[in-house]
Amino acid sequence: MYELYAVKFNYLSYNKPSTPCKSSYNKPSTPFFLVRSDAFPVVNTGCVLYSVLLTAPPVKTEARERKGERERERERETLSKSCPFSLSYSPSTMESQVLVALALSLVGGLSTSLGALFVIINKAPNLNMLGLLQGFAAGLMLSISFLDLAHNALNSIGFLKGNLWFFAGVLFFALVVNFIPEPTVVPQSETDKKKKHESEDEGSGKDMMKKHRRQVFFSGIITAVGISLHNFPEGMAVFLGSIKGLRVGLNLALAIALHNIPEGVAVALPVYFATNSKWQAFKLATLSGFAEPLGVIVVAYLFPSSLNPEILEGLLGSVGGVMAFLTLHEMLPLAFDYAGQKQAVKAVFVGMAFMSASLYFLEISLPEMTL
Numbered sequence: 001m002y003e004l005y006a007v008k009f010n011y012l013s014y015n016k017p018s019t020p021c022k023s024s025y026n027k028p029s030t031p032f033f034l035v036r037s038d039a040f041p042v043v044n045t046g047c048v049l050y051s052v053l054l055t056a057p058p059v060k061t062e063a064r065e066r067k068g069e070r071e072r073e074r075e076r077e078t079l080s081k082s083c084p085f086s087l088s089y090s091p092s093t094m095e096s097q098v099l100v101a102l103a104l105s106l107v108g109g110l111s112t113s114l115g116a117l118f119v120i121i122n123k124a125p126n127l128n129m130l131g132l133l134q135g136f137a138a139g140l141m142l143s144i145s146f147l148d149l150a151h152n153a154l155n156s157i158g159f160l161k162g163n164l165w166f167f168a169g170v171l172f173f174a175l176v177v178n179f180i181p182e183p184t185v186v187p188q189s190e191t192d193k194k195k196k197h198e199s200e201d202e203g204s205g206k207d208m209m210k211k212h213r214r215q216v217f218f219s220g221i222i223t224a225v226g227i228s229l230h231n232f233p234e235g236m237a238v239f240l241g242s243i244k245g246l247r248v249g250l251n252l253a254l255a256i257a258l259h260n261i262p263e264g265v266a267v268a269l270p271v272y273f274a275t276n277s278k279w280q281a282f283k284l285a286t287l288s289g290f291a292e293p294l295g296v297i298v299v300a301y302l303f304p305s306s307l308n309p310e311i312l313e314g315l316l317g318s319v320g321g322v323m324a325f326l327t328l329h330e331m332l333p334l335a336f337d338y339a340g341q342k343q344a345v346k347a348v349f350v351g352m353a354f355m356s357a358s359l360y361f362l363e364i365s366l367p368e369m370t371l
Contacts, residue, residue, distance in 0.1 A: 101242040101296045105235045108256035109292030112227070115264020116285035120278040130216065130273050131339025132347045137223065137266035138331040139351020144230055145324040148359055153317030157310050165314035169321025177329065213274040219330040220270030224284050226323040227263045228291040233316055234260075235295025259358045260289060262351075 154162035234256050264285040272281035335344035 097242055098239075098296065098300045100246065101235075101239040101300070102293050104242060104250060104253035105238045105293040105296045108234065108238060108253045108260060109231060109289035110286065111257035111260040112231075112264030112267065112289035113282065113286045115261045115266075116268035116282045118261075119265055119268040119272050119285075120281055127338045128343075130269070131335045131337065131344055133265070133269050134216075134219070134331050135335035135339060135344040135347030136351040136354075137262075137269065138327045138335055139348040139353075140262055140266055140355045141223070141226060141323050141327040141331065142348070143352045143355035143359065145320040145327065147356060149230070149316050149320030149323070153313050153320065156313040157317075161310075161314065162317050165317035166321040166324075169318030170325045171321075172318070173322040173325045174329075177325075215334060216270045217274030219326075219334055220267060220274060220284070222326045222330055223270065224267045224288045226319075226326055227267055227288045229319045230263075230323065231260070231289060231291040232295040232298075233312075235292035236299040238292070239296045239299050256292070256362065259362050262354060262358070264289070 150162065150166050153165055156162075157165075238253055238256065267288050268281040268285040271284050272278065275281070332344070332348070335347065338344075339347065
C-alpha cells in the first residue's frame with residue numbers, strides 16, 4: 001500500500017507544519033519523499049488541510065517482499081487456528097485425513113458394543129433392576145439433551161433461536177409418537193380362551209409380562225435412535241480433531257469411546273430384556289455407534305459448501321428436544337413403574353452425574369475450533 005504522509009499546516013502561516021499524520025492507499029508499499037505543493041486538492045484524511053506531492057524513487061524491495069511473505073504466513077497460521085475449514089488441502093492429504101478420522105471414529109463409535117457386551121454377559125435383569133437401569137439411562141439422556149446439545153445451541157445461535165429449535169424437536173417427536181400405536185397385548189387364541197378360567201392368574205401374569213416387554217422394546221428402539229443422532233456430531237468432532245493432529249484426534253476418540261460405553265448399555269439393556277436375544281441387543285447397540293463414522297463422511301465431503309453452521313447447531317438443538325421428550329415420555333414412566341419413584345429418581349441423578357463427568361472429560365479433550 002502507498003503510505004501517504006500529509007502535513008497539517010496552520011491556517012495563518014504555511015511555514016509552521018504540525019506533526020504529520022498517516023493514511024494509506026491500496027497500492028504496493030514503497031518509501032516516499034514529501035514535497036509540499038499547494039497546487040494539489042485537499043486530501044480528506046481527517047487531519048489534512050493541504051495535500052502533498054508524493055514521489056516514489058526506485059528502491060530495492062526484496063526485504064519488503066520477505067517481510068510481506070512472513071506476514072502472510074502468520075495470517076495463514078492464525079486463520080488455521082481459528083477455522084480449520086479455511087485451509088486448502090491436496091487430494092492425497094485430504095483422503096489420508098479422512099481415513100485417519102474414520103478409523104478413530106470407529107474406535108469411538110464401536111465402544112457402544114462394549115456397553116452391549118457388559119449387558120449380554122450377565123443374566124437378563126428382573127423388573128426392579130430394569131427400572132433402576134432405565135432410570136440411569138434416562139439420566140444419561142437428560143444430561144446429553146440439556147447440558148450438551150441444547151446448551152451448545154443456545155450459546156452458538158442465541159437464546160431465542162436455540163429455544164425455537166429445541167421445542168421444534170419436542171413438537172416433532174410428540175407428533176411422531178402420537179401416530180405410533182401404543183404396545184398392546186397380542187390377542188388370545190381360541191386355545192387360550194378355553195384355558196382362561198383354568199389358569200386365569202397365570203395367563204394374566206403372562207399378558208402383563210408381554211405388555212411390559214413390548215413397552216421396554218419400544219423404549220429401546222427410541223433410545224437407539226436418540227443415541228445415533230447424538231453420536232453423529234461426535235464423528236464430526238473427531239474429524240476436526242484429526243485435522244489438528246493425530247494426537248488430538250486420538251485423545252478425542254478415546255474420550256468419546258469412554259463416553260459411549262454407558263450409551264451402549266442404555267440401548268442394549270431394554271432390547272435384551274424385551275427380546276431375550278443377545279444378538280439383537282448387541283446388533284442394535286453397535287448400529288447406533290455407526291452414526292459416528294457417518295458424521296466423519298458428512299463433514300469431510302459436505303462441509304462447508306452444503307452445511308450451514310447455524311442450521312447445524314439448530315438441528316442439534318432439535319435433537320436435544322427429541323431426546324428430552326423420549327426420555328420423559330417413555331423411559332422415566334417405565335423406571336417409576338418397575339423400580340418405584342424414589343429409587344428411580346436416585347438412579348436418574350446417578351446417571352446425570354455420570355454423564356456430566358463424561359461430558360466434562362470430553363470437553364477438555366476437544367481442540368479449540370470454530371465451525
